[in-house]
Amino acid sequence: MTSVLDLAGIFVFATSGALQGVRKRLDVVGMAVLAFFTAVGGGVLRDLFIGIQPAAFRDVGYLLVPVAATAVVFFWHPQVARLMPAILVFDAAGLGLFCAVGTEKALLFGLSAPHAVLLGVCTAVGGGILRDLLSGETPALLYDRQLYAVPAMLGATLMAVLSRLGVYDFAATLAAALLAFTLRLLAMRYSWRAPLARGVTTPE
């Protein structure tokens, strides 16, 4: 069962994948491939690492939503690109939601709290990594310009802590998602960066 929120997150991530396809001047097939993997790639990796069949290959919603996002970008990409600032906010919302949901699912299947946090982050950022690999770029995540993985990690950690305290319900998911979402917005607003190793300077 995919909730409306989950599908909304998938739509936002799929849009970012399809837009990358337009930037790379791919045709509609390439756009759809990028949209699909950006949207569900993180969850697919999480499920493989948990050792279960990826949900994206059982639930038709995971398939139709990226197709719909591709169609929207195909016909109206100039308008969608103009909405980019709004999309970054939605992307932050997707990041928050996916890290919370991913952590919860990993805990549900009996993984340790540290592994659940790792898989929460994987759910949130894995799709973007696949998108970048497939379109021939070094994954943006690795540079973590303006903290991206770190907010997801802190949201996932909150989720794991709340679960340990017995708070397993919707409130926990919401709190974790909100934490990651807020930190991500603050990181973008104030250009927060993760530290480089001692003596290493930022590439130009």
Added chain:
Amino acid sequence: MTSVLDLAGIFVFATSGALQGVRKRLDVVGMAVLAFFTAVGGGVLRDLFIGIQPAAFRDVGYLLVPVAATAVVFFWHPQVARLMPAILVFDAAGLGLFCAVGTEKALLFGLSAPHAVLLGVCTAVGGGILRDLLSGETPALLYDRQLYAVPAMLGATLMAVLSRLGVYDFAATLAAALLAFTLRLLAMRYSWRAPLARGVTTPE
């Protein structure tokens, strides 16, 4: 059980991987790695997404055929490269066969028709994507020059429709494979292309 046809498809795809290794001036180990992943990569991904152990790691044929293809290319690659037009025809045959067989297997394991079509396409094109990623190129599939994924998608769709109609046997596989094969040949002959998003022009 791998049929003779399946192994023939694997041989063709492995040859294309090994040739890419020669073009990239890789040594024999690199050639073998590319041959193996090009040939079985799509099926391995399909099986992981279905949630079963990849057949390529159970059946020794999947291992020996890429090794044989590597040996052939290692000693006779100028002759093999000269056969390239013929190889493109064989590749189209492999594409047709793999999309039909992949869809059938996904349906057999109870996936929905749209997912089965997706996995049929994945079987047909996944190996080529891995080959390109491993050898440091943007996946050719993403550009879909002269329709490659689309014929596979239509062949897979025919397979899924025939299965729904109760036609599960060899005739269905053959019809689906032939459809994809023919469409692919026509796409090469007439340079059919998938459309780009509105206002986007082909890269030079």
Added chain:
Amino acid sequence: MTSVLDLAGIFVFATSGALQGVRKRLDVVGMAVLAFFTAVGGGVLRDLFIGIQPAAFRDVGYLLVPVAATAVVFFWHPQVARLMPAILVFDAAGLGLFCAVGTEKALLFGLSAPHAVLLGVCTAVGGGILRDLLSGETPALLYDRQLYAVPAMLGATLMAVLSRLGVYDFAATLAAALLAFTLRLLAMRYSWRAPLARGVTTPE
């Protein structure tokens, strides 16, 4: 259960991943991602191909060791880089250990000897391939400068042969690991290379 030797191998591989992160001027998050995938990537792929849940997502040691390696490289990378010749020896030790252990695990789960050898090699070299893909380089393994995969293949083959002969214990693992380790050191010392296809010359 992860043995001390296994964790030592993971530490060495994680160090090589974190150092690549420094070379690429990634921040600490990127370093940790590379450290983790370099160290456990080969084993994760092996387990997925065997069809079981990857051990790296069950055992907390697989998570903490890469984090520790990242911290060491983060603070002391000039000193670690100066140890590079020593690290290449440790890397060869990791290569030997991982190919032996990987082959053993695959045999234990009932895979055929050729597949077990393949998965032994995959365990030994898969992490390095992922490290290179994620950091935007063509996998060094594909070029196999100074034999890297071949020693692992021979070590894995010895392991498979000894297992067939009924020698399943620690001595077999040690012998296989030592063979791969020694061959790798000799390959570095005498610049052994795998052959290129007939008529192909080394790039530049």
